[in-house]
Amino acid sequence: MGEEVKEQEVSMETVAMILGVILLALVPLAGRHMTHLVASALLLSLAATSFNLLFGYTGLLSFGHALFWGVGGYTVAVMMARFGFGYLESVAAALAMSAIMGAAIGFLCVRHTRIYFAILTLAFGQMFYGIAVKWDFLGGSDGIYGLPRPLNSLELYYYVVLASVLVSLYILRVITRSSLGLSFMAVRDNAFRAEFLGIGVRATRLKSFIISATFTGLAGALWVLLETAIGPESMFWTHSAEFVFVTLLGGPRVFLGPVVGGFIYAFLADVAMSVTEFWLFVIGAVLIGIVLFFPYGVLGYLLKRLRG
Amino acid sequence: MGEEMLRTENVRKHFGSVRAVDGVSIEVMKGEIVSLVGPNGAGKTTLLNLISGLLKPDSGKVYFLGEDVTGKRPSQLVRKGMARCFQISNVFENLTVLENLLAAVHSIEGRISPVRRYDEDDAVERAMAVLREFNLHERAHLTPKELSHGDRKLLDVAIAYALNPKMILLDEPTAAMSVGEKRTTVGVIKKLRDQLGVTVLLVEHDLDVVYEVSDRIIVMHQGTILAEGRPDEVREDPKVREVYLG
Amino acid sequence: MDMGLLAAQVFNGLVYSSILFLVSSGLTLIYGIMNVLNLAHGSLYMLGAYLGITIVVYALGGTPLAYLVAFLLVPPSVGVVGALLERTLIRRTYPMGEEYQLLLTFGLILVFDDLVKMVWGAAYINFPDPNSFLGGLRFGVYTLPLYHVILIALGFAVFLGLWTFFSRTFTGKVMRAAAMDREIVEAMGVDVNRVFVSSFFLGSLLSGLGGISAGPLYTASPGMGTDIIVYSFAVIVIGGMGSIGGAMAGSLIVGVLRSLAISFYPQLEIVIVFVIMAAVLLVKPTGLFGRPEFERR
Numbered sequence: 001m002g003e004e005v006k007e008q009e010v011s012m013e014t015v016a017m018i019l020g021v022i023l024l025a026l027v028p029l030a031g032r033h034m035t036h037l038v039a040s041a042l043l044l045s046l047a048a049t050s051f052n053l054l055f056g057y058t059g060l061l062s063f064g065h066a067l068f069w070g071v072g073g074y075t076v077a078v079m080m081a082r083f084g085f086g087y088l089e090s091v092a093a094a095l096a097m098s099a100i101m102g103a104a105i106g107f108l109c110v111r112h113t114r115i116y117f118a119i120l121t122l123a124f125g126q127m128f129y130g131i132a133v134k135w136d137f138l139g140g141s142d143g144i145y146g147l148p149r150p151l152n153s154l155e156l157y158y159y160v161v162l163a164s165v166l167v168s169l170y171i172l173r174v175i176t177r178s179s180l181g182l183s184f185m186a187v188r189d190n191a192f193r194a195e196f197l198g199i200g201v202r203a204t205r206l207k208s209f210i211i212s213a214t215f216t217g218l219a220g221a222l223w224v225l226l227e228t229a230i231g232p233e234s235m236f237w238t239h240s241a242e243f244v245f246v247t248l249l250g251g252p253r254v255f256l257g258p259v260v261g262g263f264i265y266a267f268l269a270d271v272a273m274s275v276t277e278f279w280l281f282v283i284g285a286v287l288i289g290i291v292l293f294f295p296y297g298v299l300g301y302l303l304k305r306l307r308g
Numbered sequence: 309m310g311e312e313m314l315r316t317e318n319v320r321k322h323f324g325s326v327r328a329v330d331g332v333s334i335e336v337m338k339g340e341i342v343s344l345v346g347p348n349g350a351g352k353t354t355l356l357n358l359i360s361g362l363l364k365p366d367s368g369k370v371y372f373l374g375e376d377v378t379g380k381r382p383s384q385l386v387r388k389g390m391a392r393c394f395q396i397s398n399v400f401e402n403l404t405v406l407e408n409l410l411a412a413v414h415s416i417e418g419r420i421s422p423v424r425r426y427d428e429d430d431a432v433e434r435a436m437a438v439l440r441e442f443n444l445h446e447r448a449h450l451t452p453k454e455l456s457h458g459d460r461k462l463l464d465v466a467i468a469y470a471l472n473p474k475m476i477l478l479d480e481p482t483a484a485m486s487v488g489e490k491r492t493t494v495g496v497i498k499k500l501r502d503q504l505g506v507t508v509l510l511v512e513h514d515l516d517v518v519y520e521v522s523d524r525i526i527v528m529h530q531g532t533i534l535a536e537g538r539p540d541e542v543r544e545d546p547k548v549r550e551v552y553l554g
Numbered sequence: 555m556d557m558g559l560l561a562a563q564v565f566n567g568l569v570y571s572s573i574l575f576l577v578s579s580g581l582t583l584i585y586g587i588m589n590v591l592n593l594a595h596g597s598l599y600m601l602g603a604y605l606g607i608t609i610v611v612y613a614l615g616g617t618p619l620a621y622l623v624a625f626l627l628v629p630p631s632v633g634v635v636g637a638l639l640e641r642t643l644i645r646r647t648y649p650m651g652e653e654y655q656l657l658l659t660f661g662l663i664l665v666f667d668d669l670v671k672m673v674w675g676a677a678y679i680n681f682p683d684p685n686s687f688l689g690g691l692r693f694g695v696y697t698l699p700l701y702h703v704i705l706i707a708l709g710f711a712v713f714l715g716l717w718t719f720f721s722r723t724f725t726g727k728v729m730r731a732a733a734m735d736r737e738i739v740e741a742m743g744v745d746v747n748r749v750f751v752s753s754f755f756l757g758s759l760l761s762g763l764g765g766i767s768a769g770p771l772y773t774a775s776p777g778m779g780t781d782i783i784v785y786s787f788a789v790i791v792i793g794g795m796g797s798i799g800g801a802m803a804g805s806l807i808v809g810v811l812r813s814l815a816i817s818f819y820p821q822l823e824i825v826i827v828f829v830i831m832a833a834v835l836l837v838k839p840t841g842l843f844g845r846p847e848f849e850r851r
Contacts, residue, residue, distance in 0.1 A: 004762050039769075055653075061652075061653045061656075063656070096562040106834070108836055109821055111836065112835065112839060114652065115591065116653055116835065117840055118652075118656070119835065120835045120836075121789060122784065122787065123787075123788070123828045123831040123832040124828070124832060126824070126827075126828045127824075127825055127828035127829060128783050128828075129665055129824065130822075130823070130824025130825035130828060133824060134822070134823065134825070135821065136821065136823065141778065149578065174572075191658060235786055237780070238660075238663075241593075241657075241660045244653070244656070244657060244660075245657060245660065245661075246655075249655075253851065277670075277671075278668040278672055279671075280664040280667060281664065281668035281669065282664075283661075283664055284661040284662065284663065284664025284665035284666075284668070285661070285665060286661075287657060287658070287660065287661030287664065288643065288658055288665070290657075291657050291658040291660070291661065292643070292646055292647075295650060295654060
């Protein structure tokens with residue numbers, strides 16, 4: 001009996017997934033604005049899901065994750081604008097660069113937890129923001145712009161984004177269901193006891209940090225190609241806070257929570273922007289409401305209601 | 309006399325002016341159940357922390373299976389076969405009972421990998437087998453919050469046992485338990501040794517439990533060993549009575 | 555190196571240190587007593603500057619008297635805003651994790667930024683230069699702008715005041731005790747909620763004072779809050795979170811170094827502060843003057 005119910009649930013989830021993917025595949029029919037909007041939402045969702053591997057699954061709140069978005073983005077921009085590489089090589093380089101930076105910065109940051117970890121990641125984020133603002137090679141405060149859009153078509157590039165995000169989400173899903181993912185959660189729940197299970201706590205946190213940084217970097221890299229430009233504000237701490245917001249909006253304890261949050265955020269911002277120039281006011285008010293009334297996020301709340 | 313499992317050699321740990329453990333040498337043989345008793349503040353838990361790698365001794369040595377393991381980290385000692393439970397049950401609160409066990413199984417068997425599902429069949433089988441030994445298999449899909457106090461402590465022991473230990477350190481396993489739960493725990497301690505072949509070092513306040521399960525009892529007082537011997541010897545020792553009554 | 559320029563930059567750095575100290579002493583005070591990191595603390599600084607503009611420019615026409623009135627009215631008003639935020643919103647996050655505190659106060663930043671744009675517009679607004687009526691102070695061969703000198707003095711005066719308050723007065727001691735052990739203080743018959751509101755009032759007041767002081771130096775703009783808050787973080791991390799003396803030391807280091815970097819190594823202006831901040835966190839996470847108990851949690 002119990003098994004049957006479970007199977008039904010799974011198949012409903014599968015149906016929802018397939019419908020979702022079909023819907024996403026049809027987006028370019030809805031015009032350029034919608035295509036651009038959904039592509040941004042997908043990339044924000046990927047970044048937030050990567051962030052949440054570290055936050056929701058490993059228990060470390062990074063307040064500097066926009067750094068890796070920026071590392072991915074600037075690597076692509078520099079490779080293309082300064083060295084004339086194509087976008088595929090540039091994205092590959094961005095992945096490598098994000099992983100390397102993730103390893104180096106993660107190595108230093110995982111010595112701390114809780115508020116100290118949050119502030120240390122914030123410091124690193126601001127440090128690289130400061131570098132990007134002042135370094136002419138990276139375009140200073142103007143950033144790097146006028147990059148060619150891959151395939152010369154927003155619609156075709158949309159499918160590149162869609163495919164990359166779906167594959168990345170799939171990989172992240174596999175990781176969260178793996179024994180490595182379980183060790184992340186064990187460290188999150190009780191690092192002290194995890195050590196007595198033979199789990200190296202710092203090494204485990206570092207692994208999570210590197211994976212998280214790499215996929216956040218990929219999102220940033222693909223985003224630069226969507227916008228054909230990048231500026232230092234993409235690494236400013238308020239952008240890091242956006243990832244945190246999106247994740248809590250959707251729900252940090254559900255794998256797809258940050259994706260739901262990413263889409264709600266992107267569409268909410270789009271609508272608010274078309275109605276008022278003070279759209280950040282709306283976002284801020286929503287954020288306060290979420291914290292006070294739906295601390296488990298929208299998807300977390302819905303699933304709780306569904307399961308009673 | 310059997311083979312040696314654990315030996316400490318004159319270990320010492322001071323916190324400022326407090327001599328928590330002041331030169332203690334103990335020995336535990338393979339297959340023994342040894343209890344550490346003593347009034348509050350005698351240094352029992354500190355000694356356990358020194359043995360399990362949570363604290364580094366100021367001086368002295370700890371040998372496990374003949375190897376000098378002084379100053380090794382808990383995660384290294386676990387891999388050598390020394391597992392530990394805690395006074396206040398110390399488990400993974402947001403994971404199910406089964407997942408608690410799976411975390412131990414994957415870690416100790418070196419299966420941690422990003423592409424290996426944590427609920428793959430043989431790992432689940434291993435975990436469920438352990439849960440059955442501790443009569444927790446029917447609660448496999450609950451979270452620790454949903455367990456009774458006694459079952460939470462059992463889960464703590466089950467996690468330690470899932471690590472394939474040669475020896476388990478138990479810190480006050482019956483603290484705050486009902487009489488019925490204490491009976492179960494006594495059974496579990498005996499079972500660990502008699503059926504599962506694990507050596508047990510136990511810190512315990514309830515002397516009835518101690519007298520019932522122990523092969524040997526070590527009495528600590530103010531950071532040193534006051535007396536040591538079989539339960540009947542210790543029970544009659546006037547020094548021990550004085551410490552406990554006076 | 556040009557010694558005149560060096561001296562001028564140290565002087566400018568001290569002025570900036572003073573502003574930083576006003577803001578970060580409030581931030582560190584609230585953290586030290588309540589364990590709350592209020593990201594919107596920078597928004598209160600911004601609010602101080604804009605309220606100052608309203609009084610000085612729009613209401614009283616830039617007279618010396620206008621400045622005096624603004625300095626008397628603005629800080630307590632901002633303090634009241636901070637206390638109200640604590641009572642109505644921030645208090646409700648205490649049972650939740652600290653990430654919820656950070657998020658709620660981040661939401662407040664967005665709201666405040668846009669509120670300021672709605673009321674005062676998005677353009678930068680300049681104060682009339684107070685030095686035009688205050689004049690300068692002759693100091694050897696240099697003439698120092700008096701307003702700047704007053705700000706440096708103000709920073710040190712507030713430091714001495716806070717230090718005396720927390721180490722010499724009963725109320726100050728109770729507030730510090732509330733940080734250590736809430737239950738014991740409650741058992742003494744002290745209303746801890748009042749302590750919390752008071753510390754938010756005082757902390758926010760200091761931020762507002764920082765804002766009105768900084769306005770005439772650096773103009774008022776809607777992004778000024780998000781900028782100062784990260785520098786204040788750097789200050790209290792370097793000095794040691796929860797320590798007033800640490801906030802002073804951190805402010806001096808950050809303010810002077812940043813000012814020197816602007817003149818001599820402009821590329822390093824932003825980076826240097828955060829390099830020091832990260833280095834302190836890595837080497838001595840309790841900061842230069844931090845009390846070790848804050849690392850315990």
